[in-house]
Amino acid sequence: MNGPKCSCGNKGCFEVFSSRSAIFRVIQAAIKSGEKSLLTEMLGDDLKDLRSGDIRKAIRRGDKVVEKIVEEAAEYTGIAVANLVKHFESRSRGARRRRHGKRSPTK
Numbered sequence: 001m002n003g004p005k006c007s008c009g010n011k012g013c014f015e016v017f018s019s020r021s022a023i024f025r026v027i028q029a030a031i032k033s034g035e036k037s038l039l040t041e042m043l044g045d046d047l048k049d050l051r052s053g054d055i056r057k058a059i060r061r062g063d064k065v066v067e068k069i070v071e072e073a074a075e076y077t078g079i080a081v082a083n084l085v086k087h088f089e090s091r092s093r094g095a096r097r098r099r100h101g102k103r104s105p106t107k
Contacts, residue, residue: 018074023073031065037065039058
């Protein structure tokens, strides 16, 4: 898959898009590029002490930048979960067919 490089060396891993460190990285990049966030008022421009609780507080106080970034990460999580469900559902369907002597349709 394409996407940002992960710490494991691959590109486009789930962790790069939806992990806490990914959310922190995107927030820091947004602020560095000039986006305004309540987090800088709370923690300073470098956000070196950023914690998950700070993100929650910023969203509760109406920080649209942080809210948008967290929503995007949640969307990636939803896509990943949907893909896992489809994967295991198709494998399960194939296993049931094999148990009952039915052949899977060929392409």
